[in-house]
Amino acid sequence: MAFPSLPLLVLLVAASSATAISVQQNFIQCLDANSDHPIPISAICSQTNSSFTSLLNSTAQNLRYLSPAVPKPEFIFVPLYESHVQAAVICAQKLAFHLRFRSGGHDYEGLSYASEIETPFILLDLGKLRSVNVDIDDNSAWVQAGATVGEVYYRISEKSKAHGFPAGLCSSLGIGGHITGGAYGSMMRKYGLGADNVLDARIVDVNGKILDRASMGEDLFWAIRGGGGASFGIILAWKIKLVPVPETVTVFTVLKTLEQGATKTLYRWQQVADKLVEDLFIRVMIQVTKAGQKGERTITTSYNALFLGDAETLLRVMNESFPELGLTRKDCIETSWIKSVLYIAGFPSETPPEVLLQGKSLFKNYFKAKSDFVQQPIPETGLEGLWERLLKEDSPLMIWNPYGGMMANISESEIPFPHRKGNLFKIQYVTSWYDGSDEDKIKHMDWIRGLYDYMSAYVPTSPRAAYVNYRDLDLGMNRNKSGSLAEASAWGDRYFKGNFRRLVQVKSKADPDNFFRHEQSIPVVLEQGQG
Structure with a gap:
């Protein structure tokens, strides 16, 4: 050459x-x-x-x-x-x-x-467009797209100790894109997703016009609340519905290692987590840690929870429904809702709420993530096989988010986010590393793909569902400007199930030339059979 x-x-x-x-x-x-x-x-x-x-x-x-x-x-x-x-x-x-x-x-x-x-x-x-205007009398707030969920939580708490919003657990999420995918959070079993609690929106359409709910129409308003970011226009702001929170909430984290019976406890959690009272959210974070005098690697399961009530009530609920966890009064921390946000996000106990105003996350690494939805408990033998695979990876993380409550009471077609009734919990798989070499990348990517293949025996596969806010290009991507319906269905059916075809219809009308596009944006089909 x-x-x-x-x-x-x-x-x-x-x-x-x-x-x-x-x-x-x-x-x-x-x-x-x-x-x-x-x-x-x-x-x-x-x-x-x-x-x-x-x-x-x-x-x-x-x-x-x-x-x-x-x-x-x-x-x-x-x-x-x-x-x-x-x-x-x-x-x-x-x-x-x-x-x-x-x-x-x-x-x-x-x-x-x-x-x-x-x-x-x-x-x-959009980082400079981050105003948050809270109207307690109206139980609502207008939040610009560049604000983080932490900023939104803080501004609500400034005005009221009795109001909150059911969005993400990580405080540095940008609210604009977060809600376009659904927006999971620790109050989802009580109030549903962030996207379920949107009253209005302001969006710049393909013609450069600013539309609100009335001018965009109900089809487009439906599509932007859970239909995935950047397919339909640019979100400027959301009008969100505030939800009531008690003056006192309770949080806890209980750890179980393999040596402490983690397998049996987790098997039991799968049977009860979606059936607990809707005021209680218990997620499980699964990691590899070192234990014992020799520092041998083991599996640690962390039960991280928010209860919308006091500790005594929580203990009664746990003793009746999930005594296997062994929760005690000393495990329970009574606090305010805004401080529970800090706790769930992993901030140290004495951190003031003002930290939520810092916005950006300083944490960066190389990572790959995938997701699944589980509808039948994974048997103990399946969990033991999972532990074997996790112990072979350097820094694996799995997060299991419980379903039930309000999540089971909202129709799959209410908004584009379809993962509702029938799910016990959602899994997020993550592997992270700090070496930027191709060799290291291949090693970790191969590992998480192998884990994902292993888990196929324990999740529904028609389709094997995935959460759009945990974008995964392994599922497929648009290869050119126009994209195709057949190509996009590979990932569209997983993210949106039966709602995918309606999203295509909305997209084709709102953005017929496919100006708003990326590797997994909703495709355009202008004529029957095209694409």
Whole structure:
């Protein structure tokens, strides 16, 4: 293969830089012409800017998509006003730029800030649009897309100790994208998902118009609440319904290792977790730890819980329904709802609630995640086989979230999120590592895929369901701009089950040219049989 001479290489690099500058200048000129507010110079950050890497990395957590080999956006645009977002959509279409956008960055496969199949592209970072306006009298709040769930929780607690919102357990999640996938949380058994508690929304459509619930229509409003992020438009804000919380709630964490009977206890948890009173949420976090004087590796199961009530009531419930866990009064911590948020998120016990305002997560590593839904208890022999596989990996993590309660009382078609009645619990599988080498990546990716294959014997397979907020490109992806229904069904049926075809219909009407697209966006089918 012949390589260009050094002078020619310099010219090629210079030409590429000039093209990038020209693209950026054209975009800025177009923004100025189409926005109600001026565009400050600081709102555009190009690859040559010293702040580019830190801004790109600011909310991205998966180092797999921050490596030098992964294509980066030509530049990042940080809008300060809603009209900036409108102008960005209009200009990206006029100039034929591919647009990616993010609200928080907890994006397992980097689809909001990276693109391996469609370059060049620009990134719209909504991090400056993060206001939270709480109206206690109306039991509601308008929250902009760039706010984190921690900020939302804090602002609610500022106004009332008797109100909360049932969204995610990790405080640094961006609320905009979080709700588009459903939004699991520790009050889901009592109140359902975050997406189940949305009253209205503001969204920029493909024409650059701002729509609310009334103007977008019920079909599009249905689709954006659980239909997956970035397929239908850009979420500017959600109007959420606040829910009542008691003045005193109780939290606990009880550990069981293999040596302490973890297998039998977990088998029992599977039988009762979805049938407990809906005020009680007990998730199980499963990890490999070192125990004993020799520091031998073992399995630790951590029962991490929130009860919407006092400790005495909780103990009565546990003694009647799940005595096998052996919960005692000293395990129970009575606290406020806002402090329970900190506890469940893993903050140290004396951490003040103001930490929720820091927004961004500083934790980053290389990781791969997958998900499953379980409808029959996994037998003890199946758990023992699971332990064998976990003990072969460096830093495995499994999180089992219980179902039942309100989750079983909402129709599968109420919103696009379909995983409701019949599920005992949801599993999240995660493996993480810190070495960026291809060899290490292959090792850990092979391990989690092998674990996933092993678990196929214990989960429904028609389809084998998955949670869209735990994006998994192993399930398939769109390979080109148009995508196809057959191609997308590979993952669409898993994420959305019977709701997938309706999502395709909504998408085809709302965005017929498929402007809002990524590797797992909803495809467009314009005619019967097309795609």
